[in-house]
Amino acid sequence: DTGVSQDPRHKITKRGQNVTFRCDPISEHNRLYWYRQTLGQGPEFLTYFQNEAQLEKSRLLSDRFSAERPKGSFSTLEIQRTEQGDSAMYLCASSSRPTGRETQYFGPGTRLLVL
Amino acid sequence: QQPVQSPQAVILREGEDAVINCSSSKALYSVHWYRQKHGEAPVFLMILLKGGEQKGHDKISASFNEKKQQSSLYLTASQLSYSGTYFCGTLVTGANSKLTFGKGITLSVRP
Secondary structure (H helix, E strand, O other), X not given: OOOOEEEOOEEEEOOOOOEEEEEEOOOOOOEEEEEEEOOOOOOEEEEEEEOOEEEEEOOOOOOOEEEEOOOOOOEEEEEOOOOHHXXXXXXXXXXXXXXXXXXXXXXXXXXXXXX | OOOEEXXXXXXXXXXXXXXXXXXXXXXXXXXXXXXXXXXOOOEEEEEXXXXXXEEEOOOOEEEEEOOOOEEEXXXXXOOHHHOEEEXXXXXXXXXXXXXXXXXXXXXXXXX
C-alpha cells in the first residue's frame, strides 16, 4: 500500500511526558501537513512542510509542539510536557501539488490519550 | 474562519437522496469534500475549484457557487457505505495550502 502511514496508531501517556509521532507521506508527495482532530470537530491545521521547509505554523502549535521533516521525506511531531488537553487524533496528510488544485490525502492518524 | 456545514445530521433510508451544504464568509479558491468513518482517516471525495473545475468520485456530485461562497454535495441513491461524517475543507484565496474544515455532518443510511 502506498498511502500515507502514521506510527504509532495509538498512544497513552501520562501528563508531563514527551511523545513523538511519525508520518510517512505518499512517496512522490513533497508537501506534508499535520492536523489535530478532537471529538465532534473537523481537522484543525497545525503545520505544513514543502520538502524540508516548514512554511506555516498555526497559533494552535504552542511552544511545546515541534515538527520536523529533516530530509523532505518522513516527518515527526513531538509534544513535550503533555497536558490532558493534548488528547486528540493527530492526522498527517500529503499532497504533490499546492492544495488549490490538488487535494490532501490523509493517513490513519495517531490517537493520543493523556492521563 | 471555519466554514459552516448544514444540516447537522442526516438520516436516510437506502436509495434515498441527500444534499449537504458548506458555506464560508471568505472568498474561496477551492472546496474539498471528505468522508470519515469512525476511527478512520478522512477519505477524499471531491475537489471543486474556482472557475468550475471538479475532480473526484464518479458517483457523487457537487456544486460550488463562487458568488455565494457555498458548496453542496449531492448523494443520490444512497448506499449503506455512504454512512459517515462528511467534512468540507475550504481553501481561502491566497491561503497557501491551509485547509480549514467545518465541524462535519453525520449521515446515517439505514436499510
